[in-house]
Amino acid sequence: GESVGLHLPTLSVQEGDNSIINCAYSNSASDYFIWYKQESGKGPQFIIDIRSNMDKRQGQRVTVLLNKTVKHLSLQIAATQPGDSAVYFCAETGGTSYDKVIFGPGTSLSVIP
Amino acid sequence: DTAVSQTPKYLVTQMGNDKSIKCEQNLGHDTMYWYKQDSKKFLKIMFSYNNKELIINETVPNRFSPKSPDKAHLNLHINSLELGDSAVYFCASSPDRAGEEKLFFGSGTQLSVL
Numbered sequence: 213g214e215s216v217g218l219h220l221p222t223l224s225v226q227e228g229d230n231s232i233i234n235c236a237y238s239n240s241a242s243d244y245f246i247w248y249k250q251e252s253g254k255g256p257q258f259i260i261d262i263r264s265n266m267d268k269r270q271g272q273r274v275t276v277l278l279n280k281t282v283k284h285l286s287l288q289i290a291a292t293q294p295g296d297s298a299v300y301f302c303a304e305t306g307g308t309s310y311d312k313v314i315f316g317p318g319t320s321l322s323v324i325p
Numbered sequence: 326d327t328a329v330s331q332t333p334k335y336l337v338t339q340m341g342n343d344k345s346i347k348c349e350q351n352l353g354h355d356t357m358y359w360y361k362q363d364s365k366k367f368l369k370i371m372f373s374y375n376n377k378e379l380i381i382n383e384t385v386p387n388r389f390s391p392k393s394p395d396k397a398h399l400n401l402h403i404n405s406l407e408l409g410d411s412a413v414y415f416c417a418s419s420p421d422r423a424g425e426e427k428l429f430f431g432s433g434t435q436l437s438v439l
Contacts, residue, residue, distance in 0.1 A: 246427055255329075255415050255430030256368070299366055305426060312381060313428060315368040 224322045231289040233319045235302035238283060242304040246313070247276060247287045250299045259287070259300075289321075297323045328352050331416045331431035338406055339439055346401045346434045348416030355421035356380070357399035358428065359391060362413040374399055375421060406438045 225231045237245070243264045248256035262269045262276045262285075269276050275288040285302050299320050305313045331348040338344055350357060358381075359371040372391045373381035379391070388404045403410060416431040 244426060248428075250366075253432070255417070255432050256428070257430070258427045261427060301368065311426075312370055312373075312383075313426075314370075318366045318368075320366075 221317065222320045222322070224324060225292050226324050227292060227294060229292055231287075231292045231296070231321060233287045233289075233300050233302075233321065235285040235287075235316050236283060237285060237302070237304050237316075239304060239314075240280075240283065242306060244305050245276070245278060245285050246303045246305075247274075247285075248301045248303060248315075249296075250301065250318070252298075256301055292321075292323050294323045294325055297321055329416055329418055329429050329431040331414075331434055333434060334432065335435050335437075337437045337439065340406055340408060342406050343402070343404045344406060344436070345403070346414055346416075346436075348399050348401070348431060350397055350416075350418040350429070352418055352420075352429060354418035354429070355396055356419045357393065357396070358417040358419075359399065359401050360415040360417060360430075362415060362433070364412070368415070372399075372401075403436075406436075408438050411436055411438045 246261040247259040249259050250256040260271045260274050260276050262278050267278050273290045277286045299318045301318050302316045303313050305311045329350045356375045358373045360368050361371055362368050371383055371385050374393045376396050377393045390402045393399045413433045413435050415433050417428040419428050
């Protein structure tokens with residue numbers, strides 16, 4: 213069945229280092245991929261997205277890479293800061309509001325000052 | 326102004342009771358959702374409404390009944406609450422325009438059934 217999974221459920225990084233959070237997906241029909249950040253006591257917040265016709269997209273300090281060959285998605289955070297500590301979710305969908313957004317299990321990122 | 330607001334933030338109740346969670350969005354979005362997040366942080370969709378019409382209805386017990394009086398509101402009523410219903414429930418909305426499918430979440434309602 214459809215699934216979106218993460219290789220590392222927890223990740224600790226030193227402040228200032230780069231972080232990489234990985235995600236595997238199994239539905240080759242998925243067209244749109246999103247990363248969300250969830251801070252403690254809050255709802256998930258959109259970070260960055262990418263469509264299946266792209267393999268890389270950059271935002272402010274964040275980069276998402278998509279490898280459709282191996283169905284792999286990653287989120288890179290440059291110069292990780294304490295405020296980046298949160299749970300990160302990858303999500304996949306068919307691309308419209310009528311498609312289910314399927315979330316991965318989440319990775320908890322802890323930044324060590 | 327909060328874009329997606331849900332109330333209450335915390336809900337503690339006894340087994341067997343009936344409770345409601347309210348959600349409102351002021352973003353002008355056409356689609357609204359309810360998600361359930363368990364103790365391991367796993368997020369699972371429950372329902373999706375587009376312009377007051379039910380679009381997605383996952384395998385959710387019929388004790389859960391969503392109601393959308395207008396496209397800015399999606400409430401969740403739960404009958405005969407069970408221990409296993411304890412979780413954080415998130416309301417979300419999204420624009421119904423191709424290329425803008427990202428979800429905007431509320432801050433969650435933590436439901437504890439005793």
